[in-house]
Amino acid sequence: MGDPLFNNGFDLGVVLIVLVKSLIGFTFVMVGVIFMIWFERKVIADMQNRIGPNRAGPFGLLQTLADGIKLIFKEDLRPDRADPLVFRLAPYLSVAPAFLTFCIVPIGGVFTSGQDGSVHLFGHTTYLQVADPPIGVLFLLAMSSIGVYGVMLAGWSSGSKYPLLGAVRASAQMVSYEAALGLSVVTVILMTGSLSTHDIVATQAGRFLDWNLVTTAVVPFVIFSIAACAELNRPPFDLVEAEQELVGGFHTEYSSIRFGMFYLAEFMNTITMSAIIVTLFLGGPSGPVLFGPQQIWPLVWFTLKLLGFLFGFVWLRATLPRFRYDQLMDLGWKGLIPASLVWLILVAVIRVGNDQDWPRVVGPLVGLGVAGAVFLLLLGALRTSATRRHDEAEVGS
Amino acid sequence: MSEFLRAYLTVAVFAAFAGLLIAGVLGLSRLIRPNRPTPQKLLTYESGVDPVGSGFSQSQVRYYIFALLFVMFDVEAVFIFPWAMRLELYQVFGLVEMAVFIVILVFGLVYAWRKGVLRWV
Numbered sequence: 001m002g003d004p005l006f007n008n009g010f011d012l013g014v015v016l017i018v019l020v021k022s023l024i025g026f027t028f029v030m031v032g033v034i035f036m037i038w039f040e041r042k043v044i045a046d047m048q049n050r051i052g053p054n055r056a057g058p059f060g061l062l063q064t065l066a067d068g069i070k071l072i073f074k075e076d077l078r079p080d081r082a083d084p085l086v087f088r089l090a091p092y093l094s095v096a097p098a099f100l101t102f103c104i105v106p107i108g109g110v111f112t113s114g115q116d117g118s119v120h121l122f123g124h125t126t127y128l129q130v131a132d133p134p135i136g137v138l139f140l141l142a143m144s145s146i147g148v149y150g151v152m153l154a155g156w157s158s159g160s161k162y163p164l165l166g167a168v169r170a171s172a173q174m175v176s177y178e179a180a181l182g183l184s185v186v187t188v189i190l191m192t193g194s195l196s197t198h199d200i201v202a203t204q205a206g207r208f209l210d211w212n213l214v215t216t217a218v219v220p221f222v223i224f225s226i227a228a229c230a231e232l233n234r235p236p237f238d239l240v241e242a243e244q245e246l247v248g249g250f251h252t253e254y255s256s257i258r259f260g261m262f263y264l265a266e267f268m269n270t271i272t273m274s275a276i277i278v279t280l281f282l283g284g285p286s287g288p289v290l291f292g293p294q295q296i297w298p299l300v301w302f303t304l305k306l307l308g309f310l311f312g313f314v315w316l317r318a319t320l321p322r323f324r325y326d327q328l329m330d331l332g333w334k335g336l337i338p339a340s341l342v343w344l345i346l347v348a349v350i351r352v353g354n355d356q357d358w359p360r361v362v363g364p365l366v367g368l369g370v371a372g373a374v375f376l377l378l379l380g381a382l383r384t385s386a387t388r389r390h391d392e393a394e395v396g397s
Numbered sequence: 398m399s400e401f402l403r404a405y406l407t408v409a410v411f412a413a414f415a416g417l418l419i420a421g422v423l424g425l426s427r428l429i430r431p432n433r434p435t436p437q438k439l440l441t442y443e444s445g446v447d448p449v450g451s452g453f454s455q456s457q458v459r460y461y462i463f464a465l466l467f468v469m470f471d472v473e474a475v476f477i478f479p480w481a482m483r484l485e486l487y488q489v490f491g492l493v494e495m496a497v498f499i500v501i502l503v504f505g506l507v508y509a510w511r512k513g514v515l516r517w518v
Contacts, residue, residue, distance in 0.1 A: 006403040022410045026418070080439045081452050092419055099415040103408055131407035138478065139408075159452035162439035172460045179470035186474075189481040222504045245422045252442055257426040261419060326517035329463070333515050337470070339504065341499055344477075351484060370496075374503060383511040388513055 003198075004118060005126040013122040021123075025130040029102050037064040040267075040314050047155045047318040068260060070205070076256035082157030084176035090157060091254075094150030097143040098268035103130035104139050105275040108285050108299040111205030115286075119197065119295065127198055128285075130299075136195040137185055140276055143180070144231055147269070151233075151240070154262070155250035167250030170233060170240040173328060177230035177237075180336035184220040184227065187347040188212050188302045190281050201284035211283045219343045223282040223336050227376045228273045230332070234313055236320035239328060265329075274309035278302065338374055345370050462514055466506075473502055 005014060037062055045052025108128040109117030118125045153166020170174050191212055192200045202224065204211050213221050213358055230237040241249030251262045278284055279282055287301030323331070346367035348367030353363045441448045458497060476498065484491050 003404060006406075018407050018410050022414050025411060026414045030418075050503065058493075067400070072422070073430055075431050075433065076426065077434075077438050079441045081441055090421075092416070095419050096412065096415045099418075100408065100412055103411045130411050131404065133404045133408060133471045134401075141474075149494060156453070158441065160448070161452055161454060164452060164454065164456065168456045168460045172463045175467040176463055179474075181479075182470075182474045186477050186481045192482055193482060193485055195478070195482060214488065247442060247444075256430060257422055257499060261422075328515045329515065333463075333466070333506070334510070338503070341503060345496055345499060348484060348492055348495065352488050355485060355488060377503065377507050378510070384511045385513050385516060389516070 003127050003132045005124055011298075013124050017121055017124055017126055021126070021130050025102055027267060028107070029099060029271065029280050030031045033264060034064045036271055036310060037067075037263075039310065040317075043311065043314045044052060044102075044318050047315075062300075066203050068174070068257075071257045072258040076258060079159055079251075079253050081156040082253065083159065086157035087223055090154035091258050091265075092150075093146060093153060094265040095201070097146040098148070098265045098272060101143045101272040102268075102275065104136055105129060105272065105279055106132075106198055106284050107200045107275075107302050108295065109201075109377065110294050110298060111202050111286060117202060124280075127263070129198065131339055132196055132198045133351055134196060136191065136194055136197045136200070137280070141182055141185070144178060147265075148178075149230075150265070154254065158250075158253035160253050163250050164246045166240050166246045166252070169246075170250055173237065173239060173332075174231055176329060176332040177227040177336070180223055180340050181227040181231060183337065183340035183344060184223040185280065186344055187216045187220040190344075190347050190351050191215050191254050191376075197284075197395040201279060201286065203284040205286045208283075209285070211281065213281045213283075216281075216343075216347055220340065220347075221277075223340050223343070224281065225277060226331075227336060228277060229313065229316065230328070232269050232273055234270065235317040236323050237328060238296050238322060239325055240323060250370070270310065270313055271306070274313065275302075275305055277309055278305040311346045334378070338378060342367075342371050342374050373394070459517065464513070466509060469502075469505060473498075 007016060041063070042052045042060065053063035056062040056066040078084065106117065106127065106129040109115075109119065111117045114198040118127055151170045151174070152167050155165075155170070158164070186201060189195060192203050194200065200212070208214070233240045240246075241251075246252070251259055255264060273373040282305050285298030285302040287297060289297045346363070349366045350359075443449070443453055478497070480487075480491060480495055487494075
């Protein structure tokens with residue numbers, strides 16, 4: 001249980017490894033963000049038949065850096081009406097959770113043929129992830145909750161109307177989808193029996209059929225991906241900063257590098273959330289070792305899967321129009337949450353059925369029963385709600 | 398340091414890195430950026446005209462209702478996560494118990510739905 005690094009007491013080597021791991025994680029995220037921003041702009045440009053950034057550096061690769069330096073040199077404005085302390089605090093609350101989530105992602109390690117994904121360094125054994133706290137996945141949920149504070153406080157403390165509107169929208173949207181996010185993670189934990197991301201990856205090692213994508217039967221993966229997209233406030237769920245209605249949304253009043261911080265947090269969140277999806281459902285670093293040294297391939301597979309997801313998010317942005325707010329709430333509360341509850345029961349039945357050697361048909365049958373009952377209940381609710389609306393309309397007219 | 402806390406040592410170091418990054422960049426910017434405030438610059442944005450009224454206005458009660466509903470589902474997560482970790486121990490008993498719990502929860506959602514709380518117009 002937990003990272004074997006701390007099993008043999010403390011010495012200089014342990015401290016050094018902790019520092020090196022943090023530094024590697026830090027570099028991974030920062031370099032990832034810089035290229036992610038370039039990647040998104042370039043891919044979107046291609047999809048919209050434009051050229052995109054092509055001036056700073058080869059293929060415009062240094063565009064992000066140039067933008068960052070420009071923002072650092074800009075005058076920082078804080079409106080008179082803003083709450084000074086909270087206004088300054090909000091960027092921290094936005095960036096730090098986005099950054100911290102990454103520390104539970106295992107980025108490499110060989111899990112097949114009896115190995116537990118650990119590597120040897122300076123005479124110590126450790127996992128290839130920044131930290132492996134026993135609460136694992138709960139850490140992700142906690143951090144995304146704190147991220148809501150960053151957005152909410154930024155909008156509220158500006159003392160301006162558009163940011164406030166953007167902030168209440170954002171927090172309602174994020175808490176709504178957080179429920180669906182949490183419920184779909186539970187199915188993964190049912191299959192693993194542990195919250196630790198290391199254990200989750202270890203149980204998915206080996207064949208493709210062991211991936212949680214397959215063992216939980218795809219639906220939780222779909223729910224999680226949609227909910228993650230909404231958590232990230234990325235299109236088609238970017239009502240938080242819908243330019244046509246809200247100007248810039250919650251960060252309208254932010255300028256200079258403080259605005260840059262929110263921008264950074266947004267892309268960091270995209271990277272870490274994609275990494276989390278890969279970890280939870282797609283086996284993290286698992287994949288075949290083709291040739292050469294064993295330790296390289298998990299890193300390669302992890303990066304490839306991550307890139308696939310990042311491209312997917314950009315693709316969604318280029319393809320789909322924005323949701324309307326009532327559609328967004330409907331999808332969350334009337335679609336994803338009931339679906340994830342039903343699927344939770346179904347996966348639990350299959351899990352217990354496997355342990356108890358029930359016949360194979362029991363799982364799907366019970367699942368169908370539960371789904372049918374919930375469907376009927378919801379249909380009833382829908383009709384009642386519709387009738388009431390009808391009555392209200394008649395009274396009103 | 399206890400074994401439990403040790404696992405979070407790396408998290409703390411990583412958090413320190415995050416804090417340093419933000420503080421460093423903001424501090425650097427503070428040193429080199431210009432600062433020439435004028436009254437116009439310090440106004441809040443309102444489509445180009447002078448802002449009317451206070452920025453801390455009231456917002457719709459619907460947002461609040463969704464926040465309340467969220468609390469219901471968040472508290473429920475407190476019960477579901479430990480159950481999911483230990484299902485192999487409780488087997489059929491655990492399954493039935495959680496099914497009852499979730500059905501009650503769904504009733505709550507259905508009630509809110511019937512009441513038209515989830516309707517956003």
